[in-house]
Amino acid sequence: MRLYGTDIASRLMLGTAQYPSPAVLAEAFRRSGAGIATVSVRREAGGERAGAAFWDLVRGLGVRVLPNTAGCHSVREAVTTAQMARELFDTPWIKLEVIGHADTLQPDPFGLVETARILADDGFQVFPYTTEDVVLAGRLLDAGCEVLMPWGAPIGTGLGLTNLYGLRTLRAQFPGVPMVVDAGLGLPSQAAMAMELGYDAVLLNTAVAKAGDPAAMAEGFARAVEAGRLAFAADPMEPRDMAAPSTPVLGQAFLE
Amino acid sequence: MTRAQVLGAGVAGLCVATELVARGCEVTVHDPAPRPGPHGCSWWAGGMLAPLCEGETAEEPVVRLGREAADWWERQGVRVDRRGTLVVALGRDRSELDRFARRVPEHERLDPGGLATLEPDLAGRFDRALHVPGEAHLDPRAALICLRDRLDRSGVTFATEPGGSADFTFDCRGLSARDVLTNLRGVKGEMAVLRSTDIHLSRPVRLLHPRVPLYVVPRPDGLFMLGATQIESDDRRRSVRSVLELLSAAYALHPVFGEAELVEIGVDARPAFPDNLPRILRRGHTIHVNGLFRHGFLLAPALARMAAEAALEDTQPELMHEDHG
Numbered sequence: 311m312r313l314y315g316t317d318i319a320s321r322l323m324l325g326t327a328q329y330p331s332p333a334v335l336a337e338a339f340r341r342s343g344a345g346i347a348t349v350s351v352r353r354e355a356g357g358e359r360a361g362a363a364f365w366d367l368v369r370g371l372g373v374r375v376l377p378n379t380a381g382c383h384s385v386r387e388a389v390t391t392a393q394m395a396r397e398l399f400d401t402p403w404i405k406l407e408v409i410g411h412a413d414t415l416q417p418d419p420f421g422l423v424e425t426a427r428i429l430a431d432d433g434f435q436v437f438p439y440t441t442e443d444v445v446l447a448g449r450l451l452d453a454g455c456e457v458l459m460p461w462g463a464p465i466g467t468g469l470g471l472t473n474l475y476g477l478r479t480l481r482a483q484f485p486g487v488p489m490v491v492d493a494g495l496g497l498p499s500q501a502a503m504a505m506e507l508g509y510d511a512v513l514l515n516t517a518v519a520k521a522g523d524p525a526a527m528a529e530g531f532a533r534a535v536e537a538g539r540l541a542f543a544a545d546p547m548e549p550r551d552m553a554a555p556s557t558p559v560l561g562q563a564f565l566e
Numbered sequence: 567m568t569r570a571q572v573l574g575a576g577v578a579g580l581c582v583a584t585e586l587v588a589r590g591c592e593v594t595v596h597d598p599a600p601r602p603g604p605h606g607c608s609w610w611a612g613g614m615l616a617p618l619c620e621g622e623t624a625e626e627p628v629v630r631l632g633r634e635a636a637d638w639w640e641r642q643g644v645r646v647d648r649r650g651t652l653v654v655a656l657g658r659d660r661s662e663l664d665r666f667a668r669r670v671p672e673h674e675r676l677d678p679g680g681l682a683t684l685e686p687d688l689a690g691r692f693d694r695a696l697h698v699p700g701e702a703h704l705d706p707r708a709a710l711i712c713l714r715d716r717l718d719r720s721g722v723t724f725a726t727e728p729g730g731s732a733d734f735t736f737d738c739r740g741l742s743a744r745d746v747l748t749n750l751r752g753v754k755g756e757m758a759v760l761r762s763t764d765i766h767l768s769r770p771v772r773l774l775h776p777r778v779p780l781y782v783v784p785r786p787d788g789l790f791m792l793g794a795t796q797i798e799s800d801d802r803r804r805s806v807r808s809v810l811e812l813l814s815a816a817y818a819l820h821p822v823f824g825e826a827e828l829v830e831i832g833v834d835a836r837p838a839f840p841d842n843l844p845r846i847l848r849r850g851h852t853i854h855v856n857g858l859f860r861h862g863f864l865l866a867p868a869l870a871r872m873a874a875e876a877a878l879e880d881t882q883p884e885l886m887h888e889d890h891g
Contacts, residue, residue, distance in 0.1 A: 330623045330624065330625070330842065331625075331838075331840065331841050331842035331843075332751075332840040332841075332842075333840045333841035333842070334841075336840070361798055361799040361801070363750075363751030363752065363798075363800065364751060364798035364799070367751075367840065466776055466777075520665075522668075522669065
């Protein structure tokens with residue numbers, strides 16, 4: 311998988327929030343083989359080096375860091391947070407969240423496009439957290455994004471892929487664009503389904519961090535992602551209504 | 567007589583000093599501040615002795631070692647209320663209650679009648695709740711002062727300057743020990759204290775919420791401690807967002823908190839190791855007791871006992887790390 315010119319081996323990305331401890335977080339990354347860690351800059355910020363100890367732990371995971379603008383509700387907030395993230399983690403990558411609705415944490419499509427354009431013009435490589443809306447996806451690409459991150463369901467809900475039709479349409483509309491299903495996944499089967507649809511990767515946090523055994527759940531997701539990707543690449547059969555025996559029936563005179 | 571010096575007079579240092587005195591040591595406690603107060607992380611604690619509830623996210627040693635705490639504090643003459651913990655969730659977060667119940671097996675389920683019996687002032691506010699008996703709470707500030715006074719009376723010397731020699735040094739400086747413990751980090755916690763005479767609670771109440779979990783610990787004189795944020799930072803600024811969240815959660819627990827007096831907003835950074843478990847670290851004649859994270863009053867008694875035994879009886883307790891660095 312190639313994201314902004316960088317090859318990433320694993321198609322699983324994990325967030326770094328809400329784990330019982332940094333040690334459990336590290337174990338979840340180890341067992342999942344996740345290749346990218348998202349980290350929230352906003353919440354831990356405040357003070358020059360106040361969150362440094364935790365950020366050092368995240369850097370110590372040995373994976374690529376994708377800082378995000380979680381919790382930003384306006385263009386200005388998101389731009390400032392992105393600039394801070396670029397300095398802190400020395401990366402042009404930014405997962406852009408501009409939240410438009412407090413209850414569902416749904417992206418603000420207008421603020422998102424505006425911020426994406428500002429950041430892309432400023433040299434950022436933007437990973438926008440978006441909905442499955444096809445028109446919005448087109449506008450984000452126009453704004454300079456080369457990767458899209460549509461939601462499966464609202465953040466932290468674990469509802470899975472709530473709009474299968476929308477996600478299928480989005481995938482079909484932009485076949486060459488790397489797309490990551492981000493947010494709303496609760497179970498590995500849902501991640502497998504996203505991969506079977508042809509999405510390039512999945513990103514999740516709560517489903518792993520809040521599991522009773524986060525490391526085991528992380529490994530479960532890793533295997534599901536691999537299974538789903540293999541299935542997608544293997545050109546799956548089409549479902550059909552009529553049963554077809556999988557062993558040849560000999561000695562039968564006529565086909566029904 | 568074994569001479570021991572204890573660095574730091576927070577909850578860890580005072581508990582260690584208490585255990586050393588009990589074993590007949592001559593103890594000096596060094597701390598730049600002469601008395602317990604807002605300079606120390608323990609001052610801002612909730613004072614819940616809730617090993618079972620903590621087991622929702624904490625590892626097994628926290629649950630097991632935490633069970634010693636209530637008895638230990640009572641033996642020191644500290645007032646300990648043993649009324650268990652009440653756990654509730656708002657309507658649409660009811661699934662949080664089921665998840666919590668799975669992780670904390672030693673609970674009783676309460677129907678509205680059971681809740682009304684246990685906490686009459688919360689009657690009608692929740693259609694179900696969990697009660698975790700066998701847990702306790704104390705007033706952390708009163709507990710620190712009580713320990714400090716007892717140590718004074720036992721002839722322990724308190725010094726605001728470092729210095730002097732000893733057979734053993736117990737370094738209990740919390741986050742200040744980062745100069746020698748490089749993998750110690752700060753986890754910021756913000757809390758608030760409210761005063762209300764319109765509501766009475768007999769036990770700590772935990773309000774489960776996917777974004778803003780809250781606990782309320784009742785204290786004497788109509789005070790209620792609201793806690794606590796948990797942010798990966800050693801920053802010590804009290805943010806508007808955190809305080810808004812704490813106060814909104816309290817208001818959601820009971821609207822009467824909207825009329826309460828806002829007495830105090832506190833913040834400090836808890837010392838934690840990467841696994842969020844405390845450690846006893848031995849480097850020659852120095853024994854570090856640190857990383858108590860959000861479990862200071864819960865785990866300091868067990869850690870103090872184990873650290874004292876490690877030094878004086880040369881035992882190898884759990885959570886002990888030999889270190890020659």
